[in-house]
Amino acid sequence: MKTHxxxxxxxxxASNTNNGLVMFKVDALVSPKQALDGIEPSSIISLTEANARVLMALLKTQIAEFDAKKPKSRHGRHG
Known part of the structure; x- marks a missing residue:
């Protein structure tokens, strides 16, 4: 696995697909990241507080769109 x-x-x-994926179009700097000894290799995503707030707003909108596509009989009912 490559890490970045x-x-x-x-x-x-941001948009979402019929099969449940949320897609984001972003400008990003991507560079290879070396794995540290003894630590499982992972890619790291970093963003400013301002961009984190934008991400939260975009996610809320996309989740609302998913919910709007669900049949009404599934909303708010348990069991």
């Missing part, structure tokens, strides 16, 4: 350091510069757009 991904620094989000700007969120440009």
């Amino acid at each position: 350091q991904i620094e989000i510069q700007k969120f440009k757009a």
